[in-house]
Amino acid sequence: MARIAIDMDNVMADLTQHLLNVYEKEYSEVVDPESLNNIPEGSAFPEGVALKILSAPGFFRNIPVMAGSQEVVKALCEKHEVFVVSAAMEFPLSLAEKLAWLNEHFPFISWRNIVFCGSKTIVEADYMIDDHDKNLSSFKGTPLLFTAPHNLPLTEYKRVNNWEEVAEYFAVSNVETV
Amino acid sequence: MARIAIDMDNVMADLTQHLLNVYEKEYSEVVDPESLNNIPEGSAFPEGVALKILSAPGFFRNIPVMAGSQEVVKALCEKHEVFVVSAAMEFPLSLAEKLAWLNEHFPFISWRNIVFCGSKTIVEADYMIDDHDKNLSSFKGTPLLFTAPHNLPLTEYKRVNNWEEVAEYFAVSNVETV
Incomplete structure (x- = not known):
């Protein structure tokens, strides 16, 4: 049995898609998803807009x-x-x-196994599945980079492109997803 | 430089005193602080009352x-x-x-250095200052037991009875506290 630390945003929760949806709805403009590739998160939107959307009540509840x-x-x-x-x-x-989002969509995860933090340097686990270099670079276990538009340039990690690949990596069944 | 993980309740925040105060105010009964010694947290109060008080909005904000x-x-x-x-x-x-309590009383602590979790088994640090056996027993670094009424029977840890003793242990100045 290994200990696996799993990130939420852009890994369990499709933050990028939600950001595109909310932006389109609130600003009546469409951002081409391709324009998000290879650049820092949020920088395809007008300055300050992504941060404003993420800081609004309800954003994270509805991803x-x-x-x-x-x-x-x-x-x-x-x-x-x-x-x-x-x-x-x-x-x-x-x-x-x-926390409410996890309780709704992942009710099988106990509150004992949830960690909300700032820096992830304090986390000890065997594997970390994350979309950010800043979280994986100091991790002492095995890092797995979950593909997101902003991390496409990274080459130094084992990459998992989707949850099917995570299932394959850990050799667990994912019959329900295919 | 060492990494020190510090607990909030009964270590940075005087939860026991606040529980006694709120109980006295809401139930018009005084619980003798001595009656809390050597028994599990909350068990000196009528059944379910401590849990009810801790679950009420505002309790943790006002400790x-x-x-x-x-x-x-x-x-x-x-x-x-x-x-x-x-x-x-x-x-x-x-x-x-x-989080609001920390921002008010410990504004010098960055959000990067705050961790809210369930189980603390995932925390990697050199020292852990905590009042609970369940948190210290699986810790791989050096555990420091911060004295609280419920943990008086424990003898297996280095004990710190107050923040002056923490200052002495780490050889930092505490001139402002004496």
Whole structure:
């Protein structure tokens, strides 16, 4: 049994898609998803807009679930010790929203296995699935880079492009996702 | 420089005193502080009452600061890497309240150095200052038991009875607290 630390935003929760949806709805403008590739998160939007959208009440509560994440995380929980580790402190409103979101979409994850932090340097686990270099670079276990538009240039990590690949990596069943 | 993980309730925040105060105010009954000694937390109160008080909105926002904690934590922050690590997930309302409490009373602690979790087994640090056996027993670094009424029977840890003793242990100045 291994301990696996799993990030929320852009890994369990499709933050990028939600940001595009909210922007389109509130600003009546469409951002081409391709324009997000290879540049820092949020920088495809007018200055300050992504931060403003992320800081608004309800944003984190309403993010769609990443395709395949529920089934594969559930399968991982049956074989391994899974911790959800989210850098939530930067957005204080997100704390309660993220907890409610997890309770709704991942009810099989105990509150004992949820961590909201700022820096993830304090987390000790065997594996970390995350979309950010800043979280993976100081991790002492095995880092797995979950593909997101902003991290396409990174080449120094084992990459997982979706939850099917996570299931394959850990050799757990994901029959429900295919 | 060492990494020190510091608990909030009964270490930085005087939860026991606040529980006694709120109980006296809401139930018009006084509980003798001595009656809390050597028994599990909350069990000196009528069944379910301590849990009810802790679950009410505002409880964690209004806890008094533990004597000496601000000065000594500030001194520790100057020499060491300090993380506040609080088992907040059991009380969802406490998340935002604990963050606001820290911002008010410990504004020198960055959001990067705050961790709200369930189980503390995932925390990696050199020292952990905590009042609970369940948090210290699986810790791989050096555990320091901060004295609280419920933990008086424990003999297996290095004990610190107050923040002056923490300052002495880490050889940091605590001139402002004496």
